[in-house]
Amino acid sequence: MSIIIYSVLVLVLTGVISAVILYFVAQKFKVVEDPRIDLVVEKLPGANCGGCGYAGCRSLAEAIVKAESLETLRCPVGGDKVSKEIATLLGLEAVEADPQVAVVRCNGGKINTTSKVQYEGVQDCLYAHLNMSSEGGCPNGCLGLGNCVGVCAFDAIKIDPTSGLPVVDEEKCVACGLCVKTCPRHIIELRNKGIKNRRVFVSCVNTEKGALAKKNCNVSCIGCGKCEKVCEFDAIKIENNLAYIDFNKCRLCRKCVQECPTGAIQEINFPPRKEKSTIEQTQTIQN
């Protein structure tokens, strides 16, 4: 009988002493965390994609709680909606930005270039980029090995098997920018989604001289400057034999698309043209 009593007593005593020690230790090393961090984390999408530039949603939340304005602290996935919610929660001013989407600026691929060499190394764009120009011969074009597909946390980018080029799913893309950072050739760019998702952009990043670029790829920008001249809004600039359309200035008039001799400028989500130009063309052919 006494054995049971002793053991119970010893256990109870140890328990009490440990509890007291633990209590004081817990008081001593208490971590005070801003309770608002948890509230902000709840509002964030929780994908931990790193598109905001922070390690994950929680570290963004920590930065937001400390900050005085939301100017640079923006969740690209949540967009304006999340930004507003967080702003009201913390009593700050919401910063609005136009929704963006990733755009692949290469249209070469298997269809518009002819393969001159065969790559059989490891299927990694970075490695291929270090070792050769590309199968089609363009030193700036897409390698089609899918590093962008690998990093996308939202399943929004896929390689099209016929063209061998990445295709962005507009519905799924949240413009986190991971693919932009990954692409060793800086082909992918974040551009404004535009009114009714309509966009006009130069689908080429080749900086070689016109003749050379055209030799390797049917749809490359040759830097002829026709688009720059036709643009009424001063949105197009030619640099290093390559045209670039500033999406903040572009008014989607699409004159440059018609003017481009190689078809390097692309229009997305526009209704089919009914215009004169096609009629004129057919007429000239008839004549």
Added chain:
Amino acid sequence: MKTFNKGGVHPQENKLSNDSAIEVFPLPKQAVVFVSQHLGAPSTMVVQKGDKVKAGQLIAKAEQFICANTHSPYSGTITKIDLATDFTGYKKPAVYIDVEGDEWMEDIDTSNDIVRDIKLDSAQIIDKIKEMGIVGLGGAAFPTHIKYMLPQGKKADYLIINAVECEPYLTSDYRLMKEKAEECLIGIEILKKALNVDKALVGIEANKPDAIEGFTQLSKNYKEIEIVPLKTKYPQGAEKQLIYALTKRQVPSGKLPIEVGCVVNNIGTAQAVYSAVQKNMPLVQNILTLTGKNVKQRKNLLVRVGTPLQSVIDYCGGLPEDTGKIISGGPMMGKAISDLSAPTVKTTSALLLMSKKESSRKEETNCLRCGKCVKVCPMGLEPIKIAQLAENRLWKDAEKAYAMDCIECGSCHFTCPAGRPLLDLMRVSKNHIGDLRRQKAQR
């Protein structure tokens, strides 16, 4: 027989072009010379379009620390200064020369007489090496004079000459040792003087017995040049492996050979130094092996820098029918060529034409966990572990696994029974780690 301690493989030697003597390649009609042909900062061009140049004239000057001069290999007119495609398909600034005759600069001695007296002192020799644009001909194209400007407080004990030629197929160094042995030895003597060391060790693999014999005979005329036969094993020509094989000293991770008192140069570089110092000849030509199992006329050619690769192949009977890959360099470390219109550079030591069967990769399967890659790694790394980390994009962990110590010899990839692209993944991780380090340094 001496050799290095860890790992290594022994691929089939295939030294098929051993018996063909060095032939002088005829001058091309038009040549393309890259402005920068070395590792480091680009050099600055000093000629203009329309200029008449003579062979040996300076066309690009080294203005930064790790940089080398480039000279014109031909006499003629510069018709164009533009970007040209190198053999990987990338564009680099180059000088196009229309070759007219073969007129050398007046102060260059183009005769075959051997000049034995070394008149210059140590500092003058290093200046001369710099002036003549000598780069490491072992393959890396590192400017040679930098190696001889020792950091403060360091002293060299040995000059090590790499005459190993451990890559299969290559025979350019072997022919050089056989035909120009005395020039090589005088070159070594010059380098010894430049470095201010008493002893030079020349490592030659045992599969070149006549080179060993010839060198040993001749070296009796010189003080303290020891010829050391080494067991045939790849990658013996790697700097750290060769130092261990010859001196049993181990270069610490991430450090240079001077840390253990050694400076390593290739035998080809020694011969180039001889020509530069004794005959005022800049580095404008090198010996190129054209070989392959299906090639009818395998040759060792003395080729001027800037010769189109296509013309070299045509000279040796054209491309064999089932060529799968053309490789610049040896089969283990060489790079596949994507454009034959590209010209040769200072370090083009071989053109290897491989058949489709020989050059195709093994089908890739899952890792068998056999551990062969670990066994053969001469640096004592775990290639499969680093490859797995690279596949999962864990660059920091790969850095902790010493990925940066990899010398890219390819022994792991060569030996892997599952055909895993271990070397590729190793290079990917090295590149990412390099990027991360650079970003860190910028911050």
